[in-house]
Amino acid sequence: MVTLAEVARHAGVSASTVSYVLSGKRPISAATRERVESSVRTLGYHPNAGARALASSRSNIIALMVPLRTDMYLPVMTEIATAVATAARAHGYDILLLTGDEGPEAVRRIEGSALADAMILMDVELDDGRLPLLRAATRPAVLIGLPSDPDGLHCVDLDFAAAGAACVEHLAGLGHREIAVVGEAAAVYERRTGFAERTLAGLRGRAAELGLRLLHRPCEGSYAAVAATLSRIVDERPGTTAFVVQNEAATDPLLALLRQSGRAVPEDVSVVAVCHEQVAARASVPLTSVAVPAREMGRRAVERAVALVEGRGADPEAVLLAPQLTVRASTARTPADT
Amino acid sequence: MVTLAEVARHAGVSASTVSYVLSGKRPISAATRERVESSVRTLGYHPNAGARALASSRSNIIALMVPLRTDMYLPVMTEIATAVATAARAHGYDILLLTGDEGPEAVRRIEGSALADAMILMDVELDDGRLPLLRAATRPAVLIGLPSDPDGLHCVDLDFAAAGAACVEHLAGLGHREIAVVGEAAAVYERRTGFAERTLAGLRGRAAELGLRLLHRPCEGSYAAVAATLSRIVDERPGTTAFVVQNEAATDPLLALLRQSGRAVPEDVSVVAVCHEQVAARASVPLTSVAVPAREMGRRAVERAVALVEGRGADPEAVLLAPQLTVRASTARTPADT
DNA sequence: TTGAAAGCGCTAACAT
DNA sequence: ATGTTAGCGCTTTCAA
Numbered sequence: 001m002v003t004l005a006e007v008a009r010h011a012g013v014s015a016s017t018v019s020y021v022l023s024g025k026r027p028i029s030a031a032t033r034e035r036v037e038s039s040v041r042t043l044g045y046h047p048n049a050g051a052r053a054l055a056s057s058r059s060n061i062i063a064l065m066v067p068l069r070t071d072m073y074l075p076v077m078t079e080i081a082t083a084v085a086t087a088a089r090a091h092g093y094d095i096l097l098l099t100g101d102e103g104p105e106a107v108r109r110i111e112g113s114a115l116a117d118a119m120i121l122m123d124v125e126l127d128d129g130r131l132p133l134l135r136a137a138t139r140p141a142v143l144i145g146l147p148s149d150p151d152g153l154h155c156v157d158l159d160f161a162a163a164g165a166a167c168v169e170h171l172a173g174l175g176h177r178e179i180a181v182v183g184e185a186a187a188v189y190e191r192r193t194g195f196a197e198r199t200l201a202g203l204r205g206r207a208a209e210l211g212l213r214l215l216h217r218p219c220e221g222s223y224a225a226v227a228a229t230l231s232r233i234v235d236e237r238p239g240t241t242a243f244v245v246q247n248e249a250a251t252d253p254l255l256a257l258l259r260q261s262g263r264a265v266p267e268d269v270s271v272v273a274v275c276h277e278q279v280a281a282r283a284s285v286p287l288t289s290v291a292v293p294a295r296e297m298g299r300r301a302v303e304r305a306v307a308l309v310e311g312r313g314a315d316p317e318a319v320l321l322a323p324q325l326t327v328r329a330s331t332a333r334t335p336a337d338t
Numbered sequence: 339m340v341t342l343a344e345v346a347r348h349a350g351v352s353a354s355t356v357s358y359v360l361s362g363k364r365p366i367s368a369a370t371r372e373r374v375e376s377s378v379r380t381l382g383y384h385p386n387a388g389a390r391a392l393a394s395s396r397s398n399i400i401a402l403m404v405p406l407r408t409d410m411y412l413p414v415m416t417e418i419a420t421a422v423a424t425a426a427r428a429h430g431y432d433i434l435l436l437t438g439d440e441g442p443e444a445v446r447r448i449e450g451s452a453l454a455d456a457m458i459l460m461d462v463e464l465d466d467g468r469l470p471l472l473r474a475a476t477r478p479a480v481l482i483g484l485p486s487d488p489d490g491l492h493c494v495d496l497d498f499a500a501a502g503a504a505c506v507e508h509l510a511g512l513g514h515r516e517i518a519v520v521g522e523a524a525a526v527y528e529r530r531t532g533f534a535e536r537t538l539a540g541l542r543g544r545a546a547e548l549g550l551r552l553l554h555r556p557c558e559g560s561y562a563a564v565a566a567t568l569s570r571i572v573d574e575r576p577g578t579t580a581f582v583v584q585n586e587a588a589t590d591p592l593l594a595l596l597r598q599s600g601r602a603v604p605e606d607v608s609v610v611a612v613c614h615e616q617v618a619a620r621a622s623v624p625l626t627s628v629a630v631p632a633r634e635m636g637r638r639a640v641e642r643a644v645a646l647v648e649g650r651g652a653d654p655e656a657v658l659l660a661p662q663l664t665v666r667a668s669t670a671r672t673p674a675d676t
Numbered sequence: 677t678t679g680a681a682a683g684c685g686c687t688a689a690c691a692t
Numbered sequence: 693a694t695g696t697t698a699g700c701g702c703t704t705t706c707a708a
Contacts, residue, residue: 001452003701014679019703029677046450050397051701053388054684064435068420078416082406085437094453097402097433099423112384114339115432223622249620252590256622282587284561284594341685352695357687367693389685392700679708684701691696 002045011039022047053114062088062305063116065098065106065130067123073248076276076294077122080144083298084120091306093117107133107141118305120144124155126194140308142301146194146318154308155318156300160195160274163290163323164202167244167272168212170288170325175334176242176270178213179203180233182226182254184247186218199246199274213237221249223256230257241334246274255284255330266332272325286328293321340383349377360385391452400426400643401454403436403444403468405461411586414614414632415460418482421636422458429644431455445471445479456643458482462493464530478646480639484532484656492646493656494638498533498612501628501661502540505582505610506550508626508663513672514580514608516551517541518571520564520592522585524556537584537612551575559587561594568595579672584612593622593668604670610663624666631659 008015013032020026021036028036039045053059064084067077085095096116098106100123107130110116117139121130124145134141135152142154171179181203183189184196200216207214215237219229229250233240245251251273255265263269265285273280273289280289300319307313346353351370358364359374366374377383391397402422405415423433434454436444438461445468448454455477459468462483472479473490480492509517519541521527522534538554545552553575557567567588571578583589589611593603601607603623611618611627618627638657645651 001701002450004703005701015702016680016704017678020678023703025704027677032678044450046447048392048701049451049453050388050391050395051684052703054386054392054686055701055703057388057684059388061434066420068424074416075412078412081435082404082437085435086406086439089437089440095435096399097419097423097435099420099427101424102427109384112340112382113387115387222620253622256594282560284591339685342687343685353685354687354696355694358694361687363688365693370694386685389700390687392702393685393687395687395700677708680706682703682705684703687698687700689696689698692694 001048002043004045004047007036007039007043007045010043011036057114058309059115059117060093061096061116062093062302062309063096063098063106063110063119065100065102065119065121065123068099068101069123073276075248075278076292079276079294080122080298083295084302087299087302088306091302093302093306104130104133107137111137111139117309118142120301120305124194125191126197140305140313142305142308144297144301146198146320148194150316150318152316153318154304154316156297156304157195157318157320158292158297159320159323160198161202161205162320163274164199164204164244165206166290166323166325167274168203168206168210168214170272170327170331171242171244171270172206172210172212174242174270174331176212177334178237178239179207179215179242179244180237180240181214181216182229182233182243182245182247182250183216183218185220189218196246203244213239215240219247219250221247221253223253226250226253227257230254230261240269242270242272242331244272244274248275248279251275251279251283251287259284266330268335270331270334272331277326280326280328283330285330288326288328288331290323290325293324296321339386340381342383342385345374345377345381345383348381349374395452396647397453397455398430399432399434399454400640400647401434401436401444401448401457403438403440403457403459406437406439407461411614413586413616414630417614417632418460418636421633422640425637425640426644429640431640431644442468442471445475449475449477455647456480458639458643462532464532464535478643478651480643480646482635482639484536484658486532488654488656490654491656492642492654494635494642495533495656495658496630496635497658497661498536499540499543500658501612502537502542502582503544504628504661504663505612506541506544506548506552508610508665508669509580509582509608510544510548510550512580512608512669514550515672516575516577517545517553517580517582518575518578519552519554520567520571520581520583520585520588521554521556523558527556534584541582551577553578557585557588559585559591561591564588564591565595568592568599578607580608580610580669582610582612586613586617589613589617589621589625597622604668606673608669608672610669615664618664618666621668623668626664626666626669628661628663631662634659
């Protein structure tokens with residue numbers, strides 16, 4: 001293993017000079033810089049992470065806590081996670097992968113061991129057990145998601161309430177007056193995950209404002225569950241002409257079942273999804289949708305975390321990304337309206 | 339920040355005693371052990387990761403390199419990754435998340451910086467550019483996947499060739515004589531990813547042995563692509579009575595299209611999938627399938643890596659997990675056969 | 677512009 | 693069964 005000392009000897013300079021060449025924290029003459037850099041290359045030197053962390057109390061590692069669940073749509077989580085990893089590398093940081101099942105204890109562990117310089121947390125619940133620890137922690141944390149009390153915390157999330165409102169507006173503009181919402185699995189609401197509740201609030205709020213009827217039903221992702229939910233909806237609200245789906249696993253079954261039951265999309269009923277972009281684009285009828293901007297959320301979270309670690313910290317705030325509704329082939333004017 | 343020295347002072351013992359209490363590497367009297375442990379708790383001590391890594395040249399971190407692609411089915415990758423993370427924690431290790439786009443350079447970086455004690459690599463190609471570095475590395479590596487030359491490497495994978503063979507056998511046993519294979523996207527084969535090629539080899543080999551006709555077509559996951567592939571298959575081989583699908587994204591479209599074209603599953607055609615268990619179970623017709631044992635693969639990889647790090651190393655070998663075919667509702671005897 | 681030297685907090689011989 | 697002590701490889705004052 002090549003050490004700083006060996007590089008220093010090889011380049012004929014002191015250890016500190018090598019260190020400063022590497023960190024750029026003090027001016028170095030062009031001549032020595034080149035000599036050192038060439039020694040680094042020829043010896044294949046890589047600084048020892050442990051030693052560096054110990055001496056500088058910086059690990060250049062960001063801990064990322066990902067959900068470990070089966071009732072959430074994984075591709076979005078995965079996309080956020082890989083976006084975080086990629087963005088972190090671009091800033092010279094590595095990612096330590098923590099799973100949500102470790103709970104608040106993981107926060108303590110990371111904080112205590114100085115394993116990471118900052119934490120990024122996903123799958124934030126409205127009243128998340130990790131929040132008190134994060135507020136008290138000496139190292140910065142960024143949430144991807146929005147708890148009910150974001151005070152003193154750095155948050156990045158899609159503005160799901162606005163997303164819900166946008167869906168209702170789009171449908172109202174097309175003449176729809178009765179909307180049914182096929183939601184996430186009931187467990188997601190019970191857990192009081194922020195995004196699902198907020199979307200619903202946005203949907204309901206705008207529906208009330210515009211005088212639309214809105215029926216919401218949680219729904220599992222299986223084909224059978226969607227079939228059951230759909231038939232209940234049709235029974236209760238035969239006048240329904242539009243659906244909002246917030247459940248990636250349910251979109252394909254929903255389209256298939258509508259088709260099967262003789263309801264053409266978008267001629268007879270319209271469908272708007274709040275979902276992963278690929279799911280919307282690849283569906284059997286390409287779906288008008290509000291996408292979750294996973295990559296941007298990951299990137300923003302990392303940028304904030306890095307800024308905080310490196311002392312360019314902004315005030316804690318909730319950054320809510322504006323939703324963007326993309327019109328595809330699944331929405332049209334109501335039959336009555338044409 | 340609480341240090342070892344503070345714990346030692348608080349407990350009235352030397353630093354080394356505290357260290358040994360924590361590591362269990364030498365006998366400690368019950369009395370001092372208890373005193374130390376109580377001090378640890380009351381002070382809220384957590385060993386500093388950097389210092390420990392520096393002194394012991396062990397980071398208790400395993401680096402996991404995950405694919406960063408869009409043409410692979412992510413849930414399986416995600417499931418493996420979370421299984422790896424969970425298993426690692428159970429052994430006292432943390433996971434450092436590396437993305438595949440860093441390529442061989444990441445191997446050098448981790449090796450050089452001693453950031454991780456071992457590496458686990460996913461998405462292994464038949465002739466993977468990272469292999470030479472891994473063979474030369476001083477730290478152990480475990481591949482999840484199987485390159486063409488696994489010599490000197492520790493590998494864990496599903497026996498995809500056996501999986502392919504099992505599919506053919508099952509169908510042959512039901513009287514099918516003409517099988518069509520709907521495969522992964524063409525890019526997956528071009529990249530020479532091991533698993534896709536090996537499944538195909540297993541399918542072809544057993545089909546040849548049993549005298550069945552077998553047609554293979556790569557296929558993108560979109561609805562349109564599956565439709566095109568299906569119609570080509572039907573044109574070329576009108577006698578096809580069974581499909582093998584190895585492409586999670588294509589299964590649902592395939593079932594929908596078969597239904598639409600008046601072919602009932604399993605009455606008219608049988609379908610066997612090599613895919614994620616959930617995809618098979620949740621499909622509109624629950625699919626007879628060979629599942630990728632993602633959790634077990636992750637667990638086995640971690641166990642091997644930990645054993646190697648801790649000096650209980652076995653010889654390098656390729657561990658191929660036996661496939662298990664689960665019969666569900668998508669396969670039946672051929673119409674001609676009943 | 678560079679060097680010397682004192683730690684960072686821990687582990688692991690080497691003592692006793 | 694426990695204490696003493698010498699590093700691990702780096703960063704960063706303090707000096708020159």
